[in-house]
Amino acid sequence: MEQNQEQVANKKEHDEKLARLNDVIGEFKGQPGALIPVLHKAQQIYGYLPEEVQYHIAQGLGVPLADVYGVVTFYSHFTMIPRGEHNIAVCLGTACYVKGAGELMNKIGDELGIKVGEISKDRKFSLEAPRCIGACGMAPVLTINEEVYGRLNADQLGELLQKYKQ
Amino acid sequence: MADSTHILICRGTACLSSESQEIQNELQNQLKNRGIEEQVRVVHTGCFGFCARGPVMVVWPRGTLYCEVRVEDIGEIVERHILGGKVVERLLYRDPKTEINTEKIDDISFFHRQVRIALRNCGLINPDDINEYIARDGYKALGQVLTGHSPEEVVNIIKKSGLRGRGGGGFPTGLKWELTRKSPADLKYVICNADEGDPGAFMDRSILEGDPHSVLEAMAIAGYAIGAQQGFVYVRAEYALVVERLEAAVNQAKEKGFLGKNLFESGFNFDIDLRLGAGAFVCGEETALITSIEGNRGEPRLRPPFPAQKGLWGKPTLINNVETLANIPAIILNGAEWFTGFGTEKSRGTKVFALAGKIGNTGLIEVPMGISLREIIFDIGGGIPEGRQFKAAQTGGPSGGCIPAKLIDISIEYDTLLEAGSMMGSGGLIVMDDRDCMVDIAKFYLEFMCDESCGKCTPCRVGTKRLLEILERITEGRGREEDIGLLRELGHGIKATSLCGLGQSAPNPVLSTLRYFEDEYIAHVRDKVCPAGVCRKLSKVRIIPEECKKCGACAKVCPVGAIKGAPKELHEIDPEKCTKCGACVEKCPFKAITK
Numbered sequence: 001m002e003q004n005q006e007q008v009a010n011k012k013e014h015d016e017k018l019a020r021l022n023d024v025i026g027e028f029k030g031q032p033g034a035l036i037p038v039l040h041k042a043q044q045i046y047g048y049l050p051e052e053v054q055y056h057i058a059q060g061l062g063v064p065l066a067d068v069y070g071v072v073t074f075y076s077h078f079t080m081i082p083r084g085e086h087n088i089a090v091c092l093g094t095a096c097y098v099k100g101a102g103e104l105m106n107k108i109g110d111e112l113g114i115k116v117g118e119i120s121k122d123r124k125f126s127l128e129a130p131r132c133i134g135a136c137g138m139a140p141v142l143t144i145n146e147e148v149y150g151r152l153n154a155d156q157l158g159e160l161l162q163k164y165k166q
Numbered sequence: 167m168a169d170s171t172h173i174l175i176c177r178g179t180a181c182l183s184s185e186s187q188e189i190q191n192e193l194q195n196q197l198k199n200r201g202i203e204e205q206v207r208v209v210h211t212g213c214f215g216f217c218a219r220g221p222v223m224v225v226w227p228r229g230t231l232y233c234e235v236r237v238e239d240i241g242e243i244v245e246r247h248i249l250g251g252k253v254v255e256r257l258l259y260r261d262p263k264t265e266i267n268t269e270k271i272d273d274i275s276f277f278h279r280q281v282r283i284a285l286r287n288c289g290l291i292n293p294d295d296i297n298e299y300i301a302r303d304g305y306k307a308l309g310q311v312l313t314g315h316s317p318e319e320v321v322n323i324i325k326k327s328g329l330r331g332r333g334g335g336g337f338p339t340g341l342k343w344e345l346t347r348k349s350p351a352d353l354k355y356v357i358c359n360a361d362e363g364d365p366g367a368f369m370d371r372s373i374l375e376g377d378p379h380s381v382l383e384a385m386a387i388a389g390y391a392i393g394a395q396q397g398f399v400y401v402r403a404e405y406a407l408v409v410e411r412l413e414a415a416v417n418q419a420k421e422k423g424f425l426g427k428n429l430f431e432s433g434f435n436f437d438i439d440l441r442l443g444a445g446a447f448v449c450g451e452e453t454a455l456i457t458s459i460e461g462n463r464g465e466p467r468l469r470p471p472f473p474a475q476k477g478l479w480g481k482p483t484l485i486n487n488v489e490t491l492a493n494i495p496a497i498i499l500n501g502a503e504w505f506t507g508f509g510t511e512k513s514r515g516t517k518v519f520a521l522a523g524k525i526g527n528t529g530l531i532e533v534p535m536g537i538s539l540r541e542i543i544f545d546i547g548g549g550i551p552e553g554r555q556f557k558a559a560q561t562g563g564p565s566g567g568c569i570p571a572k573l574i575d576i577s578i579e580y581d582t583l584l585e586a587g588s589m590m591g592s593g594g595l596i597v598m599d600d601r602d603c604m605v606d607i608a609k610f611y612l613e614f615m616c617d618e619s620c621g622k623c624t625p626c627r628v629g630t631k632r633l634l635e636i637l638e639r640i641t642e643g644r645g646r647e648e649d650i651g652l653l654r655e656l657g658h659g660i661k662a663t664s665l666c667g668l669g670q671s672a673p674n675p676v677l678s679t680l681r682y683f684e685d686e687y688i689a690h691v692r693d694k695v696c697p698a699g700v701c702r703k704l705s706k707v708r709i710i711p712e713e714c715k716k717c718g719a720c721a722k723v724c725p726v727g728a729i730k731g732a733p734k735e736l737h738e739i740d741p742e743k744c745t746k747c748g749a750c751v752e753k754c755p756f757k758a759i760t761k
Contacts, residue, residue: 032479033441033461035360038500040403040442067462074620075444077403093365094560094596095522097610131447131614133404136522137180137529148183165723 093132212376289399498555567678631657
């Protein structure tokens with residue numbers, strides 16, 4: 001019975017997302033250069049761009065699936081891997097790098113047992129390495145979800161991660 | 167309390183991340199509770215540039231700058247300063263060297279050496295309110311141009327000003343406008359390149375966050391000059407705040423009639439749309455950027471034809487960088503001659519730099535061309551922290567090169583930087599001290615370029631990978647002496663044969679560090695030593711027996727249990743287990759462990 005309710009809820013969520021995606025495709029269809037704006041919006045809706053979504057976009061815009069896949073894999077902003085509940089992005093821009101961001105990255109990786117581009121088994125954490133988020137004044141910087149943490153050192157990490165582990 | 171009290175709070179990205187939004191809310195609450203919210207105006211602005219001391223706020227009319235303000239400090243600022251007319255001493259800027267507090271923003275050495283043209287409104291106006299831009303002569307230049315100048319005249323003013331592209335290459339802006347203007351076509355486009363991908367550079371972001379209308383106005387002026395009716399801003403999707411502020415600015419400009427149809431009743435139409443980049447460094451290259459707006463993988467193509475002849479959808483297209491455009495309205499209003507009064511003969515005007523790395527005042531500055539690197543680093547930047555030695559500065563990001571300490575008096579101009587083996591680039595300036603390994607820095611940039619190579623041409627795709635492999639083995643102690651010659655040969659080959667600017671400049675960090683720091687490369691290759699102690703596999707962690715007080719602190723902190731010896735016994739490091747993390751070096755209170 002409970003499982004049924006869950007299935008119904010999932011189905012409802014799925015339908016809603018699909019309807020939003022169809023609206024986006026409708027809005028851009030026929031415009032030159034439509035593919036990238038549509039992918040941006042699709043990633044906002046789904047959080048990532050799995051194969052099914054790419055296929056749907058290809059069909060909707062009348063673009064070969066190979067082109068869609070080509071664009072998705074070319075740009076680092078687009079991802080085919082879902083993000084964890086908490087997405088950690090350690091800035092590896094130059095300013096952060098010379099201030100020890102590499103060490104931060106290693107420590108976090110060891111602590112969570114994941115590498116860049118991976119998601120932890122419990123889907124709680126994912127790890128990214130963006131190139132310069134433009135907050136060089138506070139280097140080294142990392143973001144967890146939307147929160148920015150600057151002027152960090154490796155000793156502060158344990159406490160910081162602990163906050164998100166609960 | 168003066169009626170004209172204004173409090174400006176920085177809400178650039180760096181300050182926002184240290185709670186400037188909460189600070190503003192708290193301030194407004196407290197003013198309201200005391201019933202003085204009418205007399206005191208609180209304005210949020212774009213970046214002041216003083217990111218090192220953020221969050222910052224300035225209280226006018228005195229011009230008092232408060233640094234590193236916390237929410238808890240607001241009560242005191244309101245009581246003591248706003249109501250009491252006295253300064254809150256402890257929040258003033260304190261010069262780390264002289265230990266003297268400075269109250270006024272204009273007296274602080276970080277600010278008073280600067281000349282602000284492109285950043286003229288950043289930190290002064292509320293970027294979300296077009297009226298504040300208009301009050302600072304905003305859209306006046308566009309009006310003047312549309313009602314009083316022919317397109318040729320506009321092109322001539324820009325040519326005379328000597329303005330050169332601020333995105334990296336330094337191509338004369340007026341000439342670019344003229345070439346695009348002279349290409350016959352039914353449709354033309356203006357593109358603002360805001361795909362700031364250079365790690366360590368954040369000037370475009372700050373301009374667009376702090377003063378978006380200056381760029382929109384310049385695009386409309388450019389459109390009139392070259393005969394285009396449509397503009398695009400190509401901006402990084404990662405810059406969420408920029409996108410938000412730009413969207414709002416475009417809408418406001420349309421409402422006011424500064425964008426759209428029949429501007430200033432001149433019959434000229436101009437519209438601007440945003441296009442989001444998706445995280446590809448190569449899209450900063452103009453032909454790749456065009457391909458990306460067209461909806462494809464951002465791969466560059468051969469030039470000629472240049473975008474001025476055949477650009478977006480095959481039409482003549484003018485592409486200018488954000489900072490270049492931000493200069494345009496000021497040049498139109500003040501005249502070309504005024505602009506040529508700043509800078510040097512071949513590099514007119516000013517340049518915005520993002521200071522980062524091992525420097526006291528990280529942040530954003532705008533200085534006249536021809537200033538020396540020494541003035542930037544030591545007078546404005548406040549020197550190197552922790553009493554360390556200045557070693558080199560990297561300009562031009564991954565496409566540029568390093569300037570070593572012996573060239574610290576170099577004049578900052580397009581051509582002098584090129585001669586020194588670096589380049590102006592977009593304006594990232596990363597300062598390195600004696601603890602930075604130049605081979606490691608070169609490897610860092612190469613990793614970046616390898617990642618960002620689009621893969622279209624072989625010299626860049628394969629060549630950068632081979633370069634990186636050589637650097638990896640050098641930093642891991644497997645380098646061979648002939649590797650140094652190989653790096654040079656391969657580097658020059660990649661430069662000569664790559665398709666676009668990315669590949670042609672990718673070997674620069676390697677070649678320039680080789681030029682000035684060959685001895686460091688030799689130390690890595692021949693002696694298997696990293697002089698700066700950065701390259702882990704080359705470092706040997708060692709306990710100096712004479713200095714060791716046998717306290718056991720090192721053994722406790724070692725994460726892999728590589729240090730043997732109970733307290734009161736001489737400790738020893740097991741080289742097999744040691745990962746050279748350096749935790750023991752940091753921990754030892756007697757500095758008895760070296761790396």
